[in-house]
Amino acid sequence: MADAKIEISFKNQAGEQMYVRVKVSTEIKRLLKSYCIQKHLEYGTVDFYLEGIRVPRIGTIGQAGLKDDDIIDVVAPVFGGGPSNPSC
Known part of the structure; x- marks a missing residue:
């Protein structure tokens, strides 16, 4: 049923959750952009994960297989890391 609605939540790195109820026929990009607008983030500056x-x-x-009560983790990408010389 294309008009079925599910409730999913977004959880950021601070542990804050935002719940949304959406139709399964909704485009994912629209959902992700909507989250970014609500949280005053620029679309494309965060990554979204479901069960890793x-x-x-x-x-x-x-189509993506999202189900009722799924939690999408919102993660800011990390660039760089440890020292370039492993002996440090």
């Missing part, structure tokens, strides 16, 4: 796997940015929520 990056959420695709194309297709619908139903």
Whole structure:
């Protein structure tokens, strides 16, 4: 049923959650952009994961297999890391 609605939540690195109720026929990109607007983030500056796997940015929520009560983790990408010389 294309008009079925599910409730999913976004959880950021600070542990804050935002709940949304959406149709499974909604485009994922629209959902992710909506989250960014609500949180005053620029789309593309954060990554979205479901159970450790990056959420695709194309297709619908139903096509991606998102289910009721799923939690999407919102993560700011980390660049760089430790020292370039492993002996440090």
